[in-house]
Amino acid sequence: MTAEKNANLAQKVARCASDRDLTVAVAESLTSGLLVSALGAADDASVWLRGGVVAYATAVKQKVLGVSPGPVVSARCAEEMAAGVAAQLDADAAVATTGVGGPDSEEGHEPGTVYIGWWVHGQVGSRLYDFDGTPEEVLEATVAAALTDLLGAMDAAERGES
Template identity: 50%
Template sequence: MDVTERIGELAMDAGIRVAAAESLTGGQVCTALGATPGASDWFAGGVVAYTIETKNLVLGVHLDIDPCSAECARTMAAGVRDALEVDAAVATTGVGGPDPQDGHAPGTVFIGWARGSHVGAREFSFEGDDPEQIVEASTRAALEMLAEILDGMSEDEDR
């Protein structure tokens, strides 16, 4: 079973809906989730917010927040969770390269998550010769993180 099928199974078993907010990955997370069989039962959708202005307008990210930061990733995840009224969400932001941006090296990525009222983020440092490699690694990491938080939700219910 691949990670998107696992996400679907976990979401269906818990009776919840999920969403994604993307910057760096430009819709790749949503594409993967939406292509999963049965996604219409658990995937609410997502927001691609590439600029800080769009992140602010749609997801509530303050204009003075570093777009390549844990704070931005957490705010994006909470913003899409609230906007789409879902139980869990994941968000991606960072520098795809090939050049550094605002003092951050290419491959510096933050993936945020929101689960109920809880939010968090994790920093990643991906290697790659071109932005496509960074986007692919970031998409995979975001999907794995979503599966991880959904698995955590089912464990919480078991207690």
């Protein structure tokens, strides 16, 4: 059911990006490519999807995406990842995932702690989630949340909201 939900959400992102002539980029840590894969399967992805960066290692987040030193399971990291991938891939909108999939804790955070960050035309934001379930369930829930948050951020930017 979640895979179907994520495919439907990706289609909504595709329509939104196409209707508004936006390009989209993705920065992933926790989701390891699942998010960009969902978007890449949506309609006309070759027109609006710029690509994605899977930055699993902290050093890659810092070197490639410009993330500041410090905890990577954080709102700051998610926002910097989104802004960094937007700049690297010359995108109008970007979304990023970072967090703890499990089964073990990281940086003092329990499994299921997830931060989604977004950047749309310079407007940045993030949201904290606490998902339950297996690592696979946490990843699927994270993809759904990231797609939903990206849609919300694109809508807010269109309305001129922060």
